[in-house]
Structures are given as structure tokens and as C-alpha cells.
Amino acid sequence: MPPVPVAPADVLEQRRQAAAGASTPALSQVSDLFSPGLSALDDSQHIRTGHGPDVLKKLKRGQWPIGASLDLHGATLDDARARLEQFLRSCLDHEIKCVRIVHGKGYGSRNGAPVLKETVRRWLTQMECVVAYTECNEQDGGAGAIQALLKTGK
Numbered sequence: 230m231p232p233v234p235v236a237p238a239d240v241l242e243q244r245r246q247a248a249a250g251a252s253t254p255a256l257s258q259v260s261d262l263f264s265p266g267l268s269a270l271d272d273s274q275h276i277r278t279g280h281g282p283d284v285l286k287k288l289k290r291g292q293w294p295i296g297a298s299l300d301l302h303g304a305t306l307d308d309a310r311a312r313l314e315q316f317l318r319s320c321l322d323h324e325i326k327c328v329r330i331v332h333g334k335g336y337g338s339r340n341g342a343p344v345l346k347e348t349v350r351r352w353l354t355q356m357e358c359v360v361a362y363t364e365c366n367e368q369d370g371g372a373g374a375i376q377a378l379l380k381t382g383k
């Protein structure tokens with residue numbers, strides 16, 4: 230009788246594909262100009278379809294400890310895209326479930342309008358690996374950072 234796998238079948242398949250050199254879709258395939266539906270006018274939080282509102286409540290309450298952080302202060306959009314993609318891939322490879330992404334509040338941007346803040350949040354809403362995100366508490370960055378729950382095998 231063969232041994233019973235310890236991970237779900239989809240996780241095992243992803244690992245097989247990664248070992249064989251197959252790549253997952255790149256973050257560079259997401260749109261900078263994507264605009265979520267009218268129901269998503271508040272970009273302070275997001276939940277992927279198919280998940281209940283309890284996931285957001287648990288995320289806000291700290292159900293999952295933050296396992297890794299990325300600070301994008303001062304990055305250009307291209308640099309931020311590359312760094313975010315590398316960061317998320319690493320987190321998924323290491324099965325880190327909850328991450329913090331610091332994008333800043335936009336005070337240093339031209340015209341004082343946040344660029345990274347809005348764009349990073351748009352990117353995250355398009356990515357299948359992101360189950361949900363919410364703004365951090367004020368002591369963890371407030372409106373200048375989000376904590377995201379990633380879809381891992383755990």
C-alpha cells in the first residue's frame with residue numbers, strides 16, 4: 230500500500246510542477262489600471278470570492294501571526310512589482326500564511342497622491358494566491374500598510 234500524502238493533492242501538484250521547472254503566473258501579468266467592481270470602492274480591505282466575512286474578522290484580530298514583511302517605501306512601480314512578486318513567491322514556497330506589505334501613505338509622492346498604496350492593493354485583488362487583505366492597525370502602519378492572508382497548503 231502506498232504512503233498517504235501529507236499535503237493536499239493540489240499542493241503536491243504545485244510542488245511537482247515547481248520541481249519540474251513549471252512557473253506560476255507572474256505578477257507582471259496583473260494590470261496596474263485594474264478597477265474592481267463598484268462594491269469595492271473601499272480599498273482598505275478585500276476578500277476573495279468564495280471566502281466568508283469571518284476570514285476578514287480573523288485577519289483583523291490577528292488569528293494568523295505575520296510571518297514576513299516587505300517594505301516598499303520609495304520604490305518605483307516597476308521596482309515594487311518585482312520586489313512584491315519575489316516576496317510573495319518566497320512566502321508561498323515557504324508556506325507563510327500571513328504577511329505585511331508596507332507601501333506608505335503617499336506623503337512623499339508627487340502631488341501628495343498615493344501611487345504605491347492604490348496600485349499594490351489593485352495588484353493584490355487580482356492575484357489568486359491572496360485570500361484577503363486588510364489595513365494594519367495604526368501601530369503596525371495603519372493606512373500605509375496591509376496584512377494579507379495567502380493561500381497556502383497549511
